[in-house]
Amino acid sequence: MIMEELVYIYAVAELFRYNPLASRQLLASLENPASLFSMGDDELEAVSGIRGAAREMVNDSLLEKSLRELEWARSRGVSVLPITGDEYPPLLRECADAPVVLFYLGSSNLKEGLPVSIVGTRLASSYGREATARIVSGFAECKESQLLLSGGVKIVSGLAYGVDITAHKAALEMGLETIGVLPCGIDLIYPSRHRSIAKQMVKQGGIISEFPHGVGVRRWQFIKRNRIIAGLSAATIVAETRIKGGSMSTVEFANSYGREVYAVPGRLGDANSYGCNYLISRNVAQIFTDVSATEICNPQGGYAPAFGAQMNLFSFEDDKKEKILLSLKNNCALDIDSVCNLTGLPYGDVAALLLELELEGRVRLVHGGRYISVG
Template sequence: MQEELRHQIALTQIPQIGDIVAKKLLGHFHSASAVFKAAKHELENIPDIGTVRAAAILEFCDYEQVDREIAYITQNNIQPVFYTSVQYPQRLRHCADSPVMLYYKGNADLNAGRIVSIVGTRAPGDYGRTVCAKLVEDLAAHKVTVVSGMAYGIDIIAHRQALLHGMPTIGVLAHGLDRIYPPQHKGTAMEMVENGGLLTEFLSDTMPDKQHFPMRNRIVAGIADATVVVESGLKGGSLITADIANSYNKDVFAIPGRVGDPHAAGCNELIRTNRAMLITGAADLLQAMGWDHHHAPKSQLNPQRELFLTLDEAEQHILTLFTGNDEKHIDQLRRESHLPGSQVTSLVLKLEMQHVLRGLPGQKYQVIN
């Protein structure tokens, strides 16, 4: 287990290997350890790997940094959450560029039934502060987990209101878990660890550099069922988060504001361009998501049935191996399908990302009915 963790962290530190390529490697080799033990010619023959990336994998040697990180997360009760783990946020897992490794400190469920990301300007007006506080307060009775980015303004208001009303709240960081940025939010962060959590893709000692914030924003967008922009100018991280959420086919909502108010310009533009649905409060959000008393939660709906119409012959073949609610190990699927092992792994991963198959502990899978 320790060897696999070393290789999981190492896989994220190879300069030429990003999250998307790393997932292709995992789809072929099934584990991080197997990637590093592969022969050069085997690596080179994988699509999108080639000689340069194969050499980067085989030449990686910075295990000193990897071991320091393992020691740090062990000493500080930080949970490494790898892409193939059942603890990995399943909503985020289905996003193409999701991080291969996450580091988590807290007790909130990353796969809670209802998760809403709330974002907005770092310098809200009285209107934005009031609306944000009321929105969170009114969601408290509906078992919603609140996610945001720990920044000044709307982010920290959302986190603090969630804590005030006993709601789990998760802060996504643009740096390592050995620091809190901005430092003024350290007290709130400590409370969140006790009723929520802190989540990042970055190793300890990673500074909150400018380029890390858009990376942070994709986690904020991807981990939630919906993103709400409370107050925003025409530029900024909250609009980036909204656009990322749209690219993931997530629900995006915005609170409207007065025409001409620079604090509301971003929200109004999202609504005007149909990139966000107008809501005036929690009731609108709950109704749109099917979380009010008159609708079944979205998690109980079955949108997958339409997807079967778009499956190709190989994907349909994999599905014919399942009977009812039975569970099948990946090795069993390889044997029964009579297809190459790497192809089966790729097909299963694709079906899982399409919400047709559900990944279970122990590399088992089940059809989602």
């Protein structure tokens, strides 16, 4: 799309920045976006939605502001994706409240692959982190079967602390593309501590924002971010959340878009698990036990061809399990990174196997996120 046309589309989006549905309706009513800025007062009065402050904004200053924003993006390699363009994520385009324009920095083809969001609490427990890593590991094994659709599984999340960043890190380690959606301008990674991870994601996935550069974080922007996470994704999996956690809004959006929602069953009495258990008990989310038990990679689900190997969330090769047990028996309490170093196994595998061994009563989690062998 040529820059001139994009300037007009972005200007229309800016008229109703916080109401993308109004922007989309306005675009649909115009023969072309540029025509809005050549209308006289009487013609503007007849255009639906152009009243008050919006009417005052239809001027050359808005076009100049839009041009500056697009030139800033181009100078930094940021792609500007209008909803009318071919590069816009197709699943997100289906959502009535999808942003009219997205800012995207990355290497992933957003039109291909199977986007799956993994979301949850910022205060993730070891159970939540390990379950998240195991879910990603299951999708990585889907990829290795080479029976998935072109582009493979893409892990989508919000770059926040806890479950989000665990999902992104696991995807990077396991060779999956991962997409982070920001609640601020694309130049302001939030939280800033995750900037180095975001840089890796740009090379193996990407980062997305609907906000112009320089826009900082405000509480209400997290809700807007969550709708994009849900809209981008064929399915949303909640790994761990409290009953009033922010992830619950992502679930609401996903359900409203007609997407599959899954929740990992949590531990009884654990506040971090109340949200997932509530979603399952109210039939808001399907119970998630393993990748192959869902419709995410099932042809009946309409997302991707089936794959042959069964991906049980709590099963793995016995020899790898024995390596972990041996490392724990020969040492004092170890954290996951130490077990990885001693066994040579990937982080995702170790996290998943430790969770399985803990459920079997063969290891125990002690203070400081460390594990000991039992018996």
